[in-house]
Amino acid sequence: MTARLYLSDPYCQEFEAVVTEVRGDWLVLDRTAFYPGGGGQVADAGTISDLPVVEVRKEGDLIMHRVPGHGRSVGDAVIGKIDWARRYELMKGHTGEHLLFSQLSRLCPDLHLVKISITPERKSLMVNGPLDWSVVAQAERQAQEAIESCLEIKERIVSRDDPLLSESRVKLERIQEDDVRIIEIGDVDRAACAGVHVHNTKELGMILVPSLTSAHPVADLEVEFEVGDKAIRKAMDLSVAALGASDALGSRPQDLISALENLLRENERRKATIKHYEMKALADLVPSNIQGTRLYSGLFENMDKKALIDAANRLVKEPSVCVLGSAGDNFMLVIACHPDIRVDCASILKRTLEMVGGKGGGKATFATGGVQGRDQAERCMSNSIAEAIKEIERNMHI
Numbered sequence: 381m382t383a384r385l386y387l388s389d390p391y392c393q394e395f396e397a398v399v400t401e402v403r404g405d406w407l408v409l410d411r412t413a414f415y416p417g418g419g420g421q422v423a424d425a426g427t428i429s430d431l432p433v434v435e436v437r438k439e440g441d442l443i444m445h446r447v448p449g450h451g452r453s454v455g456d457a458v459i460g461k462i463d464w465a466r467r468y469e470l471m472k473g474h475t476g477e478h479l480l481f482s483q484l485s486r487l488c489p490d491l492h493l494v495k496i497s498i499t500p501e502r503k504s505l506m507v508n509g510p511l512d513w514s515v516v517a518q519a520e521r522q523a524q525e526a527i528e529s530c531l532e533i534k535e536r537i538v539s540r541d542d543p544l545l546s547e548s549r550v551k552l553e554r555i556q557e558d559d560v561r562i563i564e565i566g567d568v569d570r571a572a573c574a575g576v577h578v579h580n581t582k583e584l585g586m587i588l589v590p591s592l593t594s595a596h597p598v599a600d601l602e603v604e605f606e607v608g609d610k611a612i613r614k615a616m617d618l619s620v621a622a623l624g625a626s627d628a629l630g631s632r633p634q635d636l637i638s639a640l641e642n643l644l645r646e647n648e649r650r651k652a653t654i655k656h657y658e659m660k661a662l663a664d665l666v667p668s669n670i671q672g673t674r675l676y677s678g679l680f681e682n683m684d685k686k687a688l689i690d691a692a693n694r695l696v697k698e699p700s701v702c703v704l705g706s707a708g709d710n711f712m713l714v715i716a717c718h719p720d721i722r723v724d725c726a727s728i729l730k731r732t733l734e735m736v737g738g739k740g741g742g743k744a745t746f747a748t749g750g751v752q753g754r755d756q757a758e759r760c761m762s763n764s765i766a767e768a769i770k771e772i773e774r775n776m777h778i
């Protein structure tokens with residue numbers, strides 16, 4: 381059995397131990413401060429007798445350390461050193477996870493914790509259940525209050541039938557041991573856990589939720605969070621971004637959301653207006669009569685691609701030909717004809733666009749393509765219309 385120093389003293393950074401077993405690269409020690417990972421928190425890194433520990437894992441009541449090239453034998457004394465900066469951040473992250481989820485589940489009792497991820501790079505909770513930014517922000521504020529209240533974090537070992545468990549976050553079916561280790565954060569949370577935690581919430585300094593995103597298909601949502609210095613730096617970055625956005629919108633930071641909502645509403649209104657006039661412009665097209673065949677043509681300013689294609693399809697339901705263009709940042713061309721009119725739309729379009737370095741394709745009755753920039757729009761339109769007229773006239777004489 382390996383004595384687990386990380387449980388009895390989570391602040392132990394360096395320890396002496398004796399090798400009790402050697403399995404190739406793996407060393408088993410009589411005692412260790414290396415946390416083997418668990419509860420979503422990754423295993424520790426560090427050294428044993430100055431050699432890097434590249435993996436730590438738990439096997440029954442043994443803790444195994446993979447130390448390539450260790451050259452040690454059973455009975456050798458070794459010195460273990462934990463990569464403390466990394467571990468301390470993970471401990472704070474893990475404690476932050478307890479605190480944040482306890483507040484989320486207090487506000488949202490139906491919330492189900494699916495997965496925890498505590499790594500040096502990223503800390504998050506994946507949850508199922510109803511959750512939105514307003515609840516997350518409230519939980520974040522409450523967790524921050526707990527941090528500022530400098531609450532002590534204590535452990536209690538209780539039996540499986542202890543009444544305390546009814547007031548704790550615990551999944552007894554997942555615990556194999558006879559006793560249950562409960563972690564208490566002041567009087568705000570009590571949860572079963574076999575991990576490593578700090579002794580006082582003040583060590584976290586700050587907790588921040590910078591993102592709430594879909595976690596599909598693993599869970600409904602992922603709540604990312606940061607603690608300590610990283611939370612402070614992230615808050616500063618987000619603050620700069622929010623102030624920049626406020627400046628760009630010409631609003632006060634506290635009015636940013638309502639200013640943005642107004643802008644989005646205005647944008648929707650403008651889109652509807654543009655669509656109305658686009659439809660009207662297309663409906664008002666008057667065809668030319670080319671020896672009895674109707675030819676619709678028009679060059680529009682920045683017309684929506686779908687509106688242009690829909691209009692072409694609609695116009696050629698009757699025996700007619702249409703050449704429609706839209707000039708915005710780029711030029712787009714649609715040529716279409718009724719199947720009874722033998723005009724090869726794809727060939728006309730190809731020849732026209734090749735002339736200006738554009739691309740496109742389609743079939744005899746419908747073709748679409750475009751070219752970068754709008755400089756050649758008029759030239760493409762007049763060329764396509766001239767070619768379409770030529771083909772209509774030629775067909776009349778066959």
Ligand SMILES: [Zn+2]
Nearest residue numbers: 474573574575
């Ligand atoms: Zn824990």
